[in-house]
Amino acid sequence: MASPLLWTLFLISIIFFLKSHAEQEDTPITRFQQYLRFRTDHPNPNYTAAVSFLINQAQSINLSTRTIEFVPGKPVLLLTWLGSNPKLPSLLFNSHLDSVPAEADKWIHPPFSAHRTDDGRIYARGAQDDKCIGVQYLESIKNLKSRGFSPLRTVHISYVPEEEIGGFDGMEKFAVSSEFAELNVGFVVDEGQASPGDEYRVFYGDRTPWELVIRAEGIPGHGAKLYDDGAMENLMKSVELISRFRETQFDFVKAGKAANSEVISVNPVYLKAGTASNTGFVMNMQPSEAEAGYDLRLPPMADPYALKKRIAEEWAPSIRNMTYTIKEKGKLRDHLGRVIMTSTDDSNPWWSIFKKAVEATGGKLAKPEILLSSTDARYIRSLGIQVLGFSPMINTPVLVHDHNEFLKDTVFMKGIEVYESVISALCSFDGVYDQVI
Known part of the structure; x- marks a missing residue:
């Protein structure tokens, strides 16, 4: 056996x-x-x-x-x-x-x-x-x-x-x-x-991606000096404003008033600034340029014109020596102006x-x-x-x-x-x- x-x-x-x-x-x-x-x-x-x-x-x-x-x-x-x-x-x-x-x-x-x-x-x-x-x-x-x-x-x-x-x-x-x-x-x-x-x-709709890059310029100066309208100072003001907007959108989600996909998401993806040196960055010099990149996702019902107005007037205003670019990777309205969603x-x-x-x-x-x-x-x-x-x-x-x-x-x-x-x-x-x- x-x-x-x-x-x-x-x-x-x-x-x-x-x-x-x-x-x-x-x-x-x-x-x-x-x-x-x-x-x-x-x-x-x-x-x-x-x-x-x-x-x-x-x-x-x-x-x-x-x-x-x-x-x-x-x-x-x-x-x-x-x-x-x-x-x-x-x-x-x-x-x-x-x-x-x-x-x-x-x-x-x-x-x-x-x-x-x-x-x-x-x-x-x-x-x-x-x-x-x-x-x-x-x-x-x-x-x-x-x-x-x-x-x-x-x-x-x-x-x-x-x-x-x-x-x-x-x-x-x-x-x-x-x-x-x-x-x-x-x-x-x-x-x-x-x-x-x-x-x-x-799913009856997609969110539309936007790539937002905002840039600030200013007069370079000594790292010990305090003065207005420096590039980093202006950029940080924008970062704070964008963060507050992000929080208001996220609050809707946390309160159960909207799904993640029903709000405008704004997420920082990179920061670029500083004067480079052989060992990293020059620490006693304030840079003349600073830049930040954001990934935005807009639900179909979002108002793209209102968001662009906010970006131009609040997030990257020219009066603070700021510029911006938006790369829209899709449409929110069709050729007849209708919201792009399926009934x-x-x-x-x-x-x-x-x-x-x-x-x-x-x-x-x-x-x-x-x-x-x-x-x-x-x-x-x-x-x-x-x-x-x-x-x-x-x-x-x-x-x-x-x-x-x-x-x-x-x-x-x-x-x-x-x-x-x-x-x-x-x-x-x-x-x-x-x-x-």
């Missing part, structure tokens, strides 16, 4: 064999893992292999494919499932190819190994942000096709580059192109975020259909939110097109850009089911929505 130790070793070998065999199978999970292993992380994303993989997956389920490059080496991949009435406005499901970098030594599993643990966690950079939805779109269409489902509206899937660094060579150029206009898009689903609870989060009430039939489709899978939507940061959705919303941000990940910690980003296999598989319901419901809508573009 075999000893307990031999039986234990035998069982362990069987487990390892089965796990290794499962890794080699061609399943939605293994296809997800394969996509995660492509190194599309910045600063040098390699899009070629990832795009080739997606094209092969699309062709295996008879979707048409098209690759467009608005900037060499930065492809936009477009997949299409033709509807029976292509005259109706189409649907677009978007995700991005790229991911942020990962510090490998701070991960418990290599960030590009897509390691799957015994409890089903798949560790990889991009597991949540947002390669999961890029695969789920395809898997859901594959399942719908296998059941003989045919869409009324044409369904497009786009995979765009450079989202993680602003989307300027990706969706920004794609959204204003003739190729995008030809798609006749009526409604878009883009990425969202995970939810630690059991309700799916959905999440019964006035928007797309919203009603989307909500019912999620609920049909046993899911529940949380209160719609404005995204704390920004995504490629802002470029499409600025055209007057309705966009919802949605990534079906419940009971999952938010690990966007964090170490040890993971997604459980069961959550990933449930997401496919949710997208099956969402895609089939949206592309079966035969009504008309009068949006002005």
Whole structure:
């Protein structure tokens, strides 16, 4: 009779064999893992292999494919499932190819190994942000096709580059192109975020980033001298005023009167001043120039004109020998002057259909939110097109850009089911929505 130790070793070998065999199978999970292993992380994303993989997956389920490059080496991949009435406005499901970098030594599993643990966690950079939805779109269409489902509206899937660094060579150029206009898009689903609870989060707007740099000038002087209008003195006055504004915004959040994403956030990111020396800075000399940089995030309902007035008159007034620059990385109003947000009430039939489709899978939507940061959705919303941000990940910690980003296999598989319901419901809508573009 075999000893307990031999039986234990035998069982362990069987487990390892089965796990290794499962890794080699061609399943939605293994296809997800394969996509995660492509190194599309910045600063040098390699899009070629990832795009080739997606094209092969699309062709295996008879979707048409098209690759467009608005900037060499930065492809936009477009997949299409033709509807029976292509005259109706189409649907677009978007995700991005790229991911942020990962510090490998701070991960418990290599960030590009897509390691799957015994409890089903798949560790990889991009597991949540947002390669999961890029695969789920395809898997859901594959399942719908296998059941003989045919869409009324044409369904497009786009995979765009450079989202993680602003989307300027990706969706920004794609959204204003003739190729995008030809798609006749009526409604878009883009990425969202995970939810630690059991309700799916959905986003109807993004915050718009501004990069603010303020500069002060003054007459240089001895470090021991007190005098008015020095560069550092003027800059510090501005820093105090900006800090007070930040506190008033943060007070709304602390009091529960607004979410983080519903206020204007202002965060200092650098200070630059001083006269350099071989050993650091000249300590007995007051500098003639000083500079500070701020990261601002404006919710859609913010008044950009009022904020610019505040900056010009209070934060960096010329009467204190100050200048400033603002780099607006997006819009707060569309070309008709409307606030760039998607309606999440019964006035928007797309919203009603989307909500019912999620609920049909046993899911529940949380209160719609404005995204704390920004995504490629802002470029499409600025055209007057309705966009919802949605990534079906419940009971999952938010690990966007964090170490040890993971997604459980069961959550990933449930997401496919949710997208099956969402895609089939949206592309079966035969009504008309009068949006002005």
